[in-house]
Amino acid sequence: MCQNEVRTRYAPSPTGFVHIGNLRSALYEYLVAKANNGKFILRIEDTDQKRYVEGAVNVIYETLKIVGISHDEGPDIGGDYGPYMQSERKDLYLPYAEKLIENKKAYYCFCKEERLEDLRQEAEKKKIQFKYDRHCLHLSEEEIQRKLNAKEPYVIRQLMPDSGKTTYNDSVYGDITFDNDVLEDQILIKSDGFPTYNFANVIDDHLMKISHVVRGSEYITSTPKYVLLYNAFGWEPPIFVHLPLVVKQGGGKISKRSGDAYFSDLIESGYLPEAVVNFIVLLGWSSGTEQEFFTLSELEKVFDIKGIGKSPSTYDTDKLRWMNGEYIRKKTLDEFIAIASPWIDKALQRSYDKAKICAMIQKRVEVLSEIPDMISFLNDISTIDVNLYDNVKSKCNINEAKRILPIIRDKIMEMDVFNHDSIYIMFTSTAEKLGVKNGLVMWPVRIALSGMLVTPGGAVEIADILGKDEALRRIDLAIAQLVDIDA
């Protein structure tokens, strides 16, 4: 294997859902690897047994699959550096921690959680930052051995230097320096025997030969601790690539309550995976060109770490909607029929020509979930609000409707061929004969056919979809309603 191979990893913890910030990380990690002919590894970080969620790992596989990201190594497909499920690696971490203890870079801690809690509250009262007081650092060898023999629960803590500074280079943010004395003696091994994320990520990234650690910027402040760990082991740290956060409108981390933040929600409400990917990759990354539409495979070629910005970006649904609409419009009619069908079926109680409906709505749909409301009038309509006949621009009003509708009804009756073109000709020739604008004919017909002020498509398209019989029925109904109205 090539020594300088680029290897990145997506290391989610299986909490049940993948939100878009998380998905964006996965995307960037994938793209950093692919743009450099590298490998993309999936590792599941399930060291917190308390947070285990049934089926969550499948959600992750499913999400990656829908998005079109495929991993080169992972729990489901194996690889040379497995296992890829951290819980299955459990026993591998302790020896590393013990080695650190030997080298005086870590120590056993037997402090009870209650004691820590008291310390924490005390610190809060004094308004100072809580930091473990190293109570157990000074235990004698014998004392430690005695407690160990007595099976007292313990954790292992990393011993931080208490002076000096630690600096590391980040590909996005540049050099970042921390005073060592702000670093707490963090826990490496928990009392249940599992490693903490803080320990496991370092061990695993090293063992799995991860070259670029790509992750959210919330890890910036804990990275010096990891660097110290790499140093303690004498390992070369990876290249760090911290990503600016995606925040919700108004600022703040994306959370469950901030709307359509979960990828699965987006898909269920009719956003296209490729649109979401395209939108999300542009949140914090720029190609430097004017191009704004990218397929995944294009991104695999042009993605560059240099294009990643430093400032957090807002998750703005307006632009996502627009972009989704663009993707919908770019589809062929057949493709659109395929993705719109479930939504049409959901809305329609009677059978109409789906292709005609799709041709009509394709340019008007931004998100698939809009479809049912858009076409529900095709089922049936309730009593028409006669005020809808009033329209200044087409010079229509109730009286004109009363005049025009019966004429159109008779014309339709005479038609043998009832399709888009013949309907259009019938309307326009009628208008011509009457010496009025097309709009004056189309307006009342469209209202009579739909009962709505705004419809996806005009009188011709709607009549065509409804068919001769239904169109006639609706116009008759409208006429009957108008008879009793004095305007």
Place this chain on the structure above:
RNA sequence: GGCCCUUUGGUCAAGUGGUUAAGACAUCGCCCUUUCACGGCGGUAACAGGGGUUCGAGUCCCCUAAGGGUCACCA
């Protein structure tokens, strides 16, 4: 609060000392037109503030402010 990071229009953003400071979404207006939408054309709108450095600063430095992140036996 300590530490770290960020700051170009409402939003996404280009910009790497010299530009009339791009482009996109949104918004507004006009055109097209069979309502709406699509499409076309055009408009409004930004370098957080203050000091430096420099012939010259959105670009470099410092301070202030605002926002965010982080301070767990979560990741």
